[in-house]
Amino acid sequence: MKKLFLLLVLVVGFVFPQSVIAAQGGQVQPDRLRLGVVVAADDTARDRVEPFRQALEDIADLPVDLFLMQTMADGIEALASGKIDYIRLSPSGYAATFQLCECVEPLVTAGPDDFPARFYAIMIGRRGETPANLENLRHQRLAVGGKHAVAGYRVPVANLAADGIDVREYFDALVEVRNPVEGIRAILDGRVQASLGWSSLAGEAKNGFTSGTLNDYYLSGGSGFEDLEIIWRSPPIPYSAHTIRSDLPDVLKRTVRAGLMDLRREQPAAYLAIEPDLPGGFEPVGHADYRPVLRTYEIPSSGGGTAGVQ
Structure with missing residues (x-):
């Protein structure tokens, strides 16, 4: 009986495919x-x-x-x-x-x-005598993308909310722009005090990093690049x-x-x-x-x- 049992175990092991096991x-x-x-x-x-x-x-x-x-x-x-x-x-x-x-x-x-395979939603402001920060932007004007824009609206709005900031209440106005580079121009000509965009935050800051809104503006040759700085960043995003x-x-x-x-x-x-x-x-x-x-x-x-x- 013992030999028969061992034989059955061996047979079952061969009959049932590995996928079932x-x-x-x-x-x-x-x-x-x-x-x-x-x-x-x-x-x-x-x-x-x-x-x-x-x-x-x-x-x-x-x-x-x-x-x-x-x-x-x-x-x-x-x-x-x-x-x-x-x-x-x-x-x-x-x-x-x-x-x-x-x-x-x-x-x-x-x-x-x-570089690490991540990018960031960012808020860009104008460099001043004192370091720019979110507190100084309260009741100011913020340039944003359309409500379906991922990096230009949805991600920063959601993650600022996670930081306790409801942009609809925090800022006096959300000014919609066609693209993030236009948002930078709006900062420099005084239409807004900050704008949303994105960046790799990798490489040289003096060149606007390897890619993103600041890099796009730097490569466009726009004036005033040295007057810009990042005020806020989201957690990294793959x-x-x-x-x-x-x-x-x-x-x-x-x-x-x-x-x-x-x-x-x-x-x-x-x-x-x-x-x-x-x-x-x-x-x-x-x-x-x-x-x-x-x-x-x-x-x-x-x-x-x-x-x-x-």
């Missing part, structure tokens, strides 16, 4: 991975992202099916509804998806250079969010993250196929890294107070 705790290894890519009007997208799809197959050791999405909204809906398993999103796209289903998590973010369904096996998510971390070094063409505008490589991220953007869903899109957007 790995499914303990309810996490079943999928048969394939469904990759979504937002392509807009790019007719060459399927060929362009093929190196990344192939690399992801090698990383996950699974067949990868490619689904092309016309818009970010399409990608968000597909991921939240379970039609796809993985997609590269913007930070606000990740926050929107999590708001819909709380069924996703980020794996990595990409950066534009060798540039992108390679996002995966949370219900996939933890071992698969760890494997994919590890493979992505090595992708720029081992397969640069595959890396650039998915991140052509952020060539600096991947860094690991977690849900908490997107807190500055997640906060934008914790405030009303429009509010009361005495300061309206003009």
